[in-house]
Amino acid sequence: MSSLASQSAELLQRLVRLNTVNPPGRERPAQELLGELLSDAGFECELLAADPQRPNLVARLSGAREGPTLCLLGHTDTVLADAQEWAHDPWSGEIADGFLWGRGALDMKSQVAAEAAAGAALAAEGWRPARGTLLIVAVADEETGGELGAKWLTQNHPEKVRCDMLLNEGGGQSFTYDGRRRYGVCCAEKGVFRFTVTTRGVAAHASTPQMGENALLKMAPLLQRLATRSPSPLLTDPAKALLRGLGEDPENPREAVRKIAAQDDRLLPIVLPLLGVTLSPTRISASEKINVIPSAARLRVDCRVPPGLGEPAVRAAIAEVLGDEQIEGFEIDFTEQVEGNSSPERSPLMDAISEWIAEHDPGASTVPTAMPGFTDSRHFRAAFPECVAYGFFPHRHQSLLEAWPLIHSADERIDLRDLAFATQCYRDLVLRLLA
Ligand SMILES: [Zn+2]
Numbered sequence: 001m002s003s004l005a006s007q008s009a010e011l012l013q014r015l016v017r018l019n020t021v022n023p024p025g026r027e028r029p030a031q032e033l034l035g036e037l038l039s040d041a042g043f044e045c046e047l048l049a050a051d052p053q054r055p056n057l058v059a060r061l062s063g064a065r066e067g068p069t070l071c072l073l074g075h076t077d078t079v080l081a082d083a084q085e086w087a088h089d090p091w092s093g094e095i096a097d098g099f100l101w102g103r104g105a106l107d108m109k110s111q112v113a114a115e116a117a118a119g120a121a122l123a124a125e126g127w128r129p130a131r132g133t134l135l136i137v138a139v140a141d142e143e144t145g146g147e148l149g150a151k152w153l154t155q156n157h158p159e160k161v162r163c164d165m166l167l168n169e170g171g172g173q174s175f176t177y178d179g180r181r182r183y184g185v186c187c188a189e190k191g192v193f194r195f196t197v198t199t200r201g202v203a204a205h206a207s208t209p210q211m212g213e214n215a216l217l218k219m220a221p222l223l224q225r226l227a228t229r230s231p232s233p234l235l236t237d238p239a240k241a242l243l244r245g246l247g248e249d250p251e252n253p254r255e256a257v258r259k260i261a262a263q264d265d266r267l268l269p270i271v272l273p274l275l276g277v278t279l280s281p282t283r284i285s286a287s288e289k290i291n292v293i294p295s296a297a298r299l300r301v302d303c304r305v306p307p308g309l310g311e312p313a314v315r316a317a318i319a320e321v322l323g324d325e326q327i328e329g330f331e332i333d334f335t336e337q338v339e340g341n342s343s344p345e346r347s348p349l350m351d352a353i354s355e356w357i358a359e360h361d362p363g364a365s366t367v368p369t370a371m372p373g374f375t376d377s378r379h380f381r382a383a384f385p386e387c388v389a390y391g392f393f394p395h396r397h398q399s400l401l402e403a404w405p406l407i408h409s410a411d412e413r414i415d416l417r418d419l420a421f422a423t424q425c426y427r428d429l430v431l432r433l434l435a
Pocket residue numbers: 075107108142169
């Protein structure tokens with residue numbers, strides 16, 4: 001292993017051993033560990049906190065001349081883990097079979113370690129940006145939405161984290177398509193529009209059902225429609241860019257889906273959500289009492305919307321799948337409305353990434369892609385409209401189809417060769433973009 005690779009592996013091990021399960025988070029020791037490493041190397045470091053136990057680290061390496069700011073972003077919190085389900089303890093950072101195991105090994109202490117190790121190595125060698133600024137930012141609280149992390153930081157200290165280019169999580173795992181290895185570069189995040197469907201009836205004693213009107217049973221046809229119908233494809237620019245990148249026709253999404261299925265149908269669960277609105281019913285409630293016919297039933301639906309689209313697109317999808325509210329007798333109330341956003345698929349940052357991949361994995365290429373969920377990139381794009389934000393952490397060996405099921409699951413682990421590959425990539429991108 002090169003010394004840069006062993007530095008990022010060692011740092012990842014140390015980060016995994018700090019339990020930062022969110023909630024409650026407790027990211028402070030992780031931010032301090034990173035802050036110490038980066039300030040020893042020559043960065044100016046600051047901890048900025050909404051909650052003192054959960055600070056965000058902003059590390060800055062300024063160049064001699066004015067120029068663009070490149071930010072390498074990561075979050076140090078993780079989701080929980082049940083050690084009994086794991087082959088290796090989730091907080092051991094154990095290395096076995098060529099993998100480093102542990103919660104956060106993919107999402108996303110690995111990327112945090114790779115970014116910090118690359119930046120620290122450059123600064124320690126005496127390198128400084130010829131122009132512009134390198135920022136390394138490690139935030140808290142991503143896994144529950146960034147209220148104390150990226151959202152708070154971009155809203156309360158925009159001048160500290162303003163950037164022109166941002167690299168974050170959400171892309172980079174490779175997959176094979178049409179005989180060629182592809183690396184997704186995530187350019188967009190879908191929006192979140194959650195709503196409640198309510199049906200109404202008349203309460204009665206459950207022993208005499210004919211005296212009432214059961215609101216829960218009125219939910220049955222609606223659930224049936226959600227199970228059997230989906231909204232028509234609705235492609236915005238990022239989804240079109242993805243299909244074009246795969247060599248498929250964005251004007252004919254149904255045909256594109258057929259071709260993707262023929263290539264590898266395991267890609268469909270990842271690609272299909274990017275092609276339109278998704279409606280996922282997740283919770284239902286009705287009567288408070290077992291012996292009372294419910295007068296109201298409520299179904300919660302988690303709905304994700306292509307970037308740039310809002311409530312009208314959701315209402316159209318609801319009408320298509322569930323029918324007309326008045327005619328079918330249900331009510332819709334939105335409980336959350338956050339629009340997704342995107343960055344252009346063409347930019348100097350994309351060129352640098354694509355050229356790096358072409359050099360380091362000959363024959364492979366990049367493909368612009370999008371996230372069915374969302375990451376902290378959304379907060380940065382919202383705060384800094386000029387910022388080009390991509391998700392990119394290149395995995396050459398552990399493919400998208402291998403890595404994706406491990407995220408938030410048992411036995412999360414990273415191939416050490418990929419950690420080394422990504423660390424080298426960040427180092428080279430920094431040198432190129434801030435030259
Ligand atoms: Zn993450």
